[in-house]
Amino acid sequence: MSVLVVGISHNSAPVSLLERVALDDDGVQKLMADAAACEHVTEATVISTCNRVEIYTEVERFHGSVESLSKLLVERAGETTEAMLPHLYVHYDDGAISHLFQVAAGLDSMAVGEGQILGQTREALRRGQELGTVGPALNTLFQQALRVGKRTRAETAIDQVAPTLVTAAIDQIDGSDDAVRGKDVVVLGAGAMAGLATATVARMGARRVAVVNRSMERAKRLAALYDAHPVPISQLAAELTGADVLITCTGSAATLVGRDVLAAARADVADRPLAIIDLALPHDVDPAAAELPGVTLIGLAQLAEALHDGTSSVEVLEVRRILGEEVTAFLAARRQASVTPTVVALRSMATSVVDAEMTRLESRLPDLDDHVRDEIRHAVRRVADKLLHEPTVRVKELANEDGAVSYAAALAELFALDPEAVDAVTRPMGVPEEGAP
Incomplete structure (x- = not known):
């Protein structure tokens, strides 16, 4: 038995392609079950984030398993095999173990050293255990990866090497630490990334923070943690009228902020600057919104370029040493x-x-x-x-x-x-x- 990883990420594919592979909760569970059902696969789980989808498996045979797992991602993207395969990567056995350790340590993240990936790795293990697709081999491997991820953060300052996606995106607004200070910020979503966004803008001194979500219960729960205002999604347009910054990070498969909706909401304040940070995959905001007067749209593709060079610090080198040892x-x-x-x-x-x-x-x-x-x-x-x-x-x-x-x-x-x-x-x-x- 050997470990096999087949995946696609910001390192191998453009955001436009990642959007087509992106998974909601049901999609993650289905991919996990489909992978486990493949011939020669004995265990399976999936790490799914805003910039990666990776299938981790324990397999009896290499070639047949690679073909089956790759086909699942090709079908998800709705692309031809020829167009998709150059963007997929494969790690096998020792290489697969090394790759997972790098992922858990944050070295393979868009924002090198970010800590959210550790929770996402833990979630992949939990889902696989609940679904029954994770057995002894992957359980041992993922438990070890989580321990290694914690060790690298405890023994180095890797989580301080680069900003989180949220802070990196905020830096893109005007290049200063005061981009949201004294501003009105709207956060669309109530998941883990939305929680990070809300905490970040509150810490940075935002004047008012509104948490918008379909579920008012979840919006209230998140807003209460940071003295923010819970808002139902039906009032999103009204919130956009007075917003200086909009941060979106939902798991919706559909566009939530269309160009026309945004134009109508800003009809009376068209000259007021609005910075939109879209961290969702697929995107929450219509790319055409960037054409509107006063609107600056910052997406994952732009962030990928800004964060591209983050792998040469002393802390990163120390993490690599620890990973080699582990x-x-x-x-x-x-x-x-x-x-x-x-x-x-x-x-x-x-x-x-x-x-x-x-x-x-x-x-x-x-x-x-x-x-x-x-x-x-x-x-x-x-x-x-x-x-x-x-x-x-x-x-x-x-x-x-x-x-x-x-x-x-x-x-x-x-x-x-x-x-x-x-x-x-x-x-x-x-x-x-x-x-x-």
Whole structure:
């Protein structure tokens, strides 16, 4: 079994294509289920953010799995395979593990070092567990990735290397830290990104913050945290009349702020500057809104350019060192774990041999004293244990070394271990053997 990642992100595709692959909550769950249903895939989950969709799987075969998983993303985008494939990337086994660790650490984010990706990684694990598509392999991998992500932030200042998407976007308004100070700000949405946006503009000194959402309950809950004003989406146009900044970050599949709607809302204040930050994927705001007088539209494509060069700081280099250390340790532990079933099967075989020999001895010497029989049994077992001790210790040590040699396979071959006996050690209780009724 090996880990396989097939994905698309801001690093591989333009925002216009990412928009077509973007997923709402139901879409994430469907993609996860579809991936898990693919032939040769035993476990699956999906990391979905405003700038990436990645399918993480545990697979039995590489080529067939890559083709099946790529097809899912191609179908989601509604593109031809030829047009889509150049924008997809594949990471396999060691490379897949390294990639996930980089993602969790924020090194692969549009805003290098941002912390929101850690929560999104945790959410991918949670969804997979709830849906039943995540098993032991991905659970272990994602738990480790979350631990590594926390470690990089605890031991370095990586989260201070670059701004969050929200602060980076605000910087694009006028290049100063006072872009929202004393201004009226409207936040459209009430999810995690909207919460970050509301917290950020409140901290930066916005005069008034309105949280607009379809669900007033969610709007009220978010607004209460930052002394903001909850507003139903039916009053969005009225809020836009007096707004200086609009930040949108919903999960809607449809455009929520059309050009004509915005023009009508600003009919009496057409000369008043309005900065719109659209962090949604697909976009919440009609791109044509940028044509209106006084309107500045900042989207993910513009942010991608502004944040492109954020990978050369000392903190980033330190995070890369930590990731290298963690990947090496994880792979060594995984190799050692792969040997364990073989070692267990070997010791089980030795126990069976000892028991068989004792049974034969007892049948030949039925009058053997109980005490003597027990001493013989213990002596034979000690001999077996001592003979196996050095080979099993060495095979675990050798498994820690990076290399293509399968010491577990060599051990199984040398001692003629039954493959089914080895498989039985790793098969969860209650799961039948392959081909069993």
